[in-house]
Amino acid sequence: MFTKKELAALVPRTIFERGRAYYEDDEAVGSIRQQGDVFTAKVRGTATYRVSLQIRATGPPEIQCNCPYDYGPVCKHGIALGLAVLGLVADAGIIAQPAPPEKRSKAEKSAHILKGAWARTSDKQKLAFLRQLLAQKPKQLRRFLAAFEFDEKALAKLPAQPHYVARPTTAPTQRPAPRRPLSLAEQAQQLLEQQRGPELLPLVLALNWLQNPPAHDSYTLPYLLGEAARFQPEATLDAVMERFEGFLEDKSLRNYLLYSRLVACLKALALLPALTQQVQLFASELMQQYRPLRTLQTSLGRAGFVIIAPEEATGLPLKPLKRPPGSDVKAGLPKRRPKPETAALPPKRRGRPRKDA
Structure with missing residues (x-):
């Protein structure tokens, strides 16, 4: 079983502290499910992410999370799950042992090895190896042409591509590579x-x-x-x-x-x-x-x-309420403005006005 010290060694101190804050929040780490040596849970941060933790025979665990964190192999959500697993083991006395290696057939073992090697090889290296293999194995070349429906006779009639030979020059001066700007x-x-x-x-x-x-x-x-x-x-x-x-x-x-x-x-x-x-x-x-x-x-x-x-x-002072001008503070109603005093006007005469001669 891994220790808290081994878990903290996986990330910088700030990431570990943020993960511990998630762990101490009762609602951040969801229910933990165990299947053999693998523990899974949902951890809620800015969004809800799925986190898995697999215990190894020795050393720190292997942690995976689907969050977009790309500054290291382990994020704060993984630290939160790791601390939760340690707490679960301490409280319930669960002993999580790593599962024994699965028995694979010869074909499954070859496929597993190929998958691991393929993921760790660049495309440039793959193409160079394929080109060399097809040049050395005529049968494999025919299978390659048939798989991609090439006409072998038509390809044979195509002119060869010109081969350019570089002129001999003096050894170029090595220029320092431009420094990448820091993120x-x-x-x-x-x-x-x-x-x-x-x-x-x-x-x-x-x-x-x-x-x-x-x-x-x-x-x-x-x-x-x-x-x-x-x-x-x-x-x-x-x-x-x-x-x-x-x-x-x-x-x-x-x-x-x-x-x-x-x-x-x-x-x-x-x-x-x-x-x-x-x-x-x-x-x-x-x-x-x-x-x-x-x-x-x-x-x-x-x-x-x-x-x-x-x-x-x-514990802060109350803010004064903003009232529109002319409002009555006691009754909460707008005040009535007195009508301006005007001189009495003569009553209007009805009917059509008289025309001057």
């Missing part, structure tokens, strides 16, 4: 390794948060904001509130992309204990201010945010 996650990791955490927030603020398709995936922005909040919690939250409030004021930007980015960023900041209550209050204010936006209300509700009422429970 956003790599830049952030570099800043963390160099203990330059306060520089994360300016890096995030320079991005286009609503670019579609994004230069970064939808999980990088919340991750960078969560890392920046560890060094500058108040400044990061203020920046997030100011930017998303500006986005929501522009009616042309109100769409599902904006709402999903907003919810993902708020969830990332809410994981920080120092910001959990403030994020809840901000989400509550958005839900009250934008009640007609049903999609926004649904997205925030699915993420666990609710309208906080009454406001006295938050």
Whole structure:
């Protein structure tokens, strides 16, 4: 059975901490099913993902998840399932031993070996090997021509392709290969390794948060904001509130992309204990201010945010109610304005007016 230390060695510390936060959330990891040495469960994050964990004879387990995380072999959802399996084994006393290797026939063993070798070979290597094999095996060449319906006699009459011989030249000077620009996650990791955490927030603020398709995936922005909040919690939250409030004021930007980015960023900041209550209050204010936006209300509700009422429970000063000018504070009715005093006018004469001579 693997240990917690072996599980933590699979991912960076930040990913392990986020996975542990999912594990500590009672609703994140669903029911765990065991079949031999394989444990499967659904883990709910930004969406619901299927995660499987297979125990090995020695060392850490093999974890797979269908989420789009591509910065390493194991994601935070896999860490959450691994911690849940360790807790299940500790509580229930389940001993999960790796299943013995299956007995395969000779054909099945060959197919398994071919599948593994094929997945680990590039297309260029496959084509080079096939070309060499067909050149050395005339029978295999005829089978190749028959499989793709080539006419051997017609191919034999085709002129040979010219063979170009390169002119002898002096040894070319080796130029250094251009360096690949660092991705956003790599830049952030570099800043963390160099203990330059306060520089994360300016890096995030320079991005286009609503670019579609994004230069970064939808999980990088919340991750960078969560890392920046560890060094500058108040400044990061203020920046997030100011930017998303500006986005929501522009009616042309109100769409599902904006709402999903907003919810993902708020969830990332809410994981920080120092910001959990403030994020809840901000989400509550958005839900009250934008009640007609049903999609926004649904997205925030699915993420666990609710309208906080009454406001006295938050411990914050009450906001003054805005009343239209001329309203009566006591009765809640508009005041009656006195009619302006005008001089009495003579009654109008009925009938057709007289024409002057």
